Amino acid sequence: MTTTSPDPKIIDLLKAKEDGSKPFASIEFFPPRTEVGVKNLFARMDRMKEAINPLFTDMTWGAGGSTAELTLKLATHAHEHGHVANMHLTCTNMEKDGDPKKAVHEALTTAKNNGIRNIVALRGDPPAGEEEWKAAEGGFTCALDLVEYIRENFGQEFGISVAGYPEGHPNAISEIADPSSMSEAEKGRSSTFDGKVFTCKDEDYKKEMDYLKKKVDAGADFIITQMFFDTKAFGAFVEDCRKWGILCPVVPGLMCINAYAGFCKMTKFCKTRVPASLQAKMDSMKDDPDAVKAFGVEYGIEMCKDLTAIGVDVLHFYTLNLEKVTYGILGGLGYEVKTAADESDAASMVAKGSAWARVGDQVKTNDGATGTVLEIFSNGSAKIAFEGKEPVSLPKSQFSKVF
Ligand SMILES: Cc1cc2nc3c(=O)[nH]c(=O)nc-3n(C[C@H](O)[C@H](O)[C@H](O)COP(=O)(O)OP(=O)(O)OC[C@H]3O[C@@H](n4cnc5c(N)ncnc54)[C@H](O)[C@@H]3O)c2cc1C
Numbered sequence: 001m002t003t004t005s006p007d008p009k010i011i012d013l014l015k016a017k018e019d020g021s022k023p024f025a026s027i028e029f030f031p032p033r034t035e036v037g038v039k040n041l042f043a044r045m046d047r048m049k050e051a052i053n054p055l056f057t058d059m060t061w062g063a064g065g066s067t068a069e070l071t072l073k074l075a076t077h078a079h080e081h082g083h084v085a086n087m088h089l090t091c092t093n094m095e096k097d098g099d100p101k102k103a104v105h106e107a108l109t110t111a112k113n114n115g116i117r118n119i120v121a122l123r124g125d126p127p128a129g130e131e132e133w134k135a136a137e138g139g140f141t142c143a144l145d146l147v148e149y150i151r152e153n154f155g156q157e158f159g160i161s162v163a164g165y166p167e168g169h170p171n172a173i174s175e176i177a178d179p180s181s182m183s184e185a186e187k188g189r190s191s192t193f194d195g196k197v198f199t200c201k202d203e204d205y206k207k208e209m210d211y212l213k214k215k216v217d218a219g220a221d222f223i224i225t226q227m228f229f230d231t232k233a234f235g236a237f238v239e240d241c242r243k244w245g246i247l248c249p250v251v252p253g254l255m256c257i258n259a260y261a262g263f264c265k266m267t268k269f270c271k272t273r274v275p276a277s278l279q280a281k282m283d284s285m286k287d288d289p290d291a292v293k294a295f296g297v298e299y300g301i302e303m304c305k306d307l308t309a310i311g312v313d314v315l316h317f318y319t320l321n322l323e324k325v326t327y328g329i330l331g332g333l334g335y336e337v338k339t340a341a342d343e344s345d346a347a348s349m350v351a352k353g354s355a356w357a358r359v360g361d362q363v364k365t366n367d368g369a370t371g372t373v374l375e376i377f378s379n380g381s382a383k384i385a386f387e388g389k390e391p392v393s394l395p396k397s398q399f400s401k402v403f
Contacts (some may be wrong), residue, residue, distance in 0.1 A: 007084045007117040009159030010056050011221035014249050014313050023308055024055035025330055026086075026251070026316045031060065031067040031074055033350045038070070040345035041321055042077055048323055049082050051339040052330055055314060056118065057083035058224075062351075063125050064093030065103055072107065076114040085116045086161065090124025091140030100139030101149065108154060118159040120224065121146040121215075144215050151219040162215045164223035164250060166237035167191070168200020168208050173271045176201075188236055191273045198271045209244045222248045224316055227255035227266070229299075230273045231306035238310070251314045252307050256325035257296030260286045265361075297328030304333055321349035363399040371399075 017024065027048060032038050048054065059075040061067060075087040089107055096102040111119065123143045135141040140149065143162055150158055167173065167189040176182060179197040182190060190199035200208065212223070223241070228234050238250050257263055260282060267274050278299065285291040304315050317326045324341040331337045361373050363384060371384040374391055384399065385391045 006115045007079055009221070010084060010086060010118050010161070011159050011249075013055055013084070014222065017313055022333075022335070023304075023312050024314045025052055025326075025335065026056045026058070026314050027052075027054045027326060028058035028060065028253075028316065028318050029074065029321050030351045031062060031070040032321065032348060034348060037321075037345075037348040037350065038074070040348050041074065044321065044323060044345075045074075045078055045083065046081055047339055047342070048319075048326075051323070051327060051337050052335065054083065056086045058086045058088060058120060058316075061088040061090050061122070061124070063090070065090070065107075068103065068107055072110055072114070075111065075116050079115045084118065086118040086120055087111055087116050088120040088122060089146070090122045091143070091146045092124030093136070095136050095139065100136040104140070104146070104149065105153065108150065108158070112154065112157055117157070118161070119150060120161045120163070121150060121220065122163055142211075144211070144218055147215055147218040147220050160220045161222045161224050161251070162212070162220040164212055164225045164237065164241075165200075165208060166225055166228050166233045167271070167273050168205055169226075170270055172204040172208055173198050173200045174204070185236065188230075188233055189273060191267075191271050193268050193271070205240075209240055209246075212241070213244050213246050216246050216248055220248070222251060224251045225253045226270065227253050227272060227318060229255075229267070229278055229303070230275050231303050231310075233273055234307065235310050249313050251316045252312055253316050253318060254300060254303065254329075255318045256320060256322070256329075257282075257299060258293060258320055258322060258325055259289060260292050262320075263292075293325060294328075296325045297332060300325060300329035301332040304329060308333075322346060365394065365399045 029041060029045065032041050045057065057078045059071050059078060061071050071087065075085040078085040089104065091104055094100065094103040096106070108119070121143050123140070123146070140146050147160055147162060150160055176190070176197045176199055179190070182199060183202055185205070186199045186202060189205070190197055192198070216223070223246070225234065225237070234252050241250055255266065263282060266272070281295060282292070285295060307315065317329070319326050322343055324343050327337045327341050362370060363373055363382070364370050369386055371386040373382045374385050375383040381393055381395045382399065383391050383393045
């Protein structure tokens with residue numbers, strides 16, 4: 001199917017949802033690294049449209065605009081093949097021809113010309129190897145700037161969504177020396193890794209919520225959240241949004257549990273709250289990938305039931321460019337899934353722009369030794385653990401990520 005008229009705005013589709021009807025399903029993809037991956041993703045998008053008819057389909061934007069062209073191409077394919085495309089756009093490192101805003105303006109113009117009418121306005125993460133985020137001279141400083149820019153320069157041409165963080169943005173999460181001092185709300189957002197307890201303290205959470213309100217007041221239509229695995233944390237966040245006067249839809253971002261290593265890496269990296277029973281269950285299956293996938297479906301179904309009970313409009317799946325777990329969850333919830341999953345292409349679904357190493361990644365040194373990254377420093381060097389040896393710090397030029 002080819003669609004030529006512009007997409008509807010997602011917020012209008014949400015407003016048209018009948019009271020008491022089941023939540024819609026929506027999905028997110030990222031740009032794959034290889035041409036084969038892109039071809040396979042086109043096929044997956046078409047298949048998933050047919051199978052589950054998502055309300056909208058997100059396409060992520062690589063850090064620093066590293067996937068700009070490809071994200072636009074994929075979002076355009078989605079639009080032309082019957083999806084309502086929700087294109088992510090970050091404002092980090094988007095200078096062009098000396099103008100810190102030109103690349104963003106061009107991306108928005110291309111999106112508009114291609115029929116895309118929905119944008120997820122984001123700040124973006126710091127580029128490879130850098131921990132701290134720095135604004136370019138005269139450029140955007142945060143997602144709020146981008147929302148304002150879109151509304152000032154494109155009026156109501158686009159529907160806009162923004163990111164929300166039920167447990168606080170990772171930058172606002174800190175280690176707690178005395179966990180017994182935490183308030184009930186802080187406990188509800190807390191996580192534990194390597195015996196250390198982390199949370200977004202109440203005073204930091206307040207700043208997060210004040211800022212989120214500004215993003216919505218500046219013109220965002222709805223919020224999509226960071227992944228979470230404790231639905232109580234999401235419920236508390238929605239209640240807080242309402243207390244803060246943030247009345248727009250809050251769409252829960254559901255990370256599909258596909259693999260043990262990926263789950264541990266992502267939750268540790270984002271300091272995501274993982275209920276102890278979930279971590280214990282995952283640990284018990286660490287060497288059984290099929291059991292992990294089956295459990296991912298089971299856990300996802302339970303989460304979605306909780307979310308449906310509190311009245312969410314949409315179940316938004318971070319698919320990791322795969323389909324089995326999403327189909328399994330939706331099927332288990334009684335949604336119609338019209339085609340069977342085909343993940344024979346899974347190996348081609350490596351993200352473009354993920355070439356740099358993060359904590360927990362396997363890397364190979366220039367001498368051919370393989371190790372695991374323990375720590376990344378702001379200059380891109382890393383502390384790397386090698387089996388049977390003391391960890392070593394190496395400059396960025398002396399190791400590369402193993403895929
Ligand atoms: C749904 C979702 C989709 C995402 N998609 C992508 C993607 O496609 N590509 C990608 O690279 N990354 C993506 N990310 C990650 C995101 O870019 C990072 O989390 C990034 O660090 C912050 O982006 P943001 O838009 O939330 O930033 P902001 O909303 O700008 O906030 C970042 C942090 O800074 C604080 N802050 C910023 N400005 C102010 C201010 N004026 N006053 C007070 N506090 C302020 C906020 O409170 C928050 O802690 C996504 C995240 C989510 C949740």
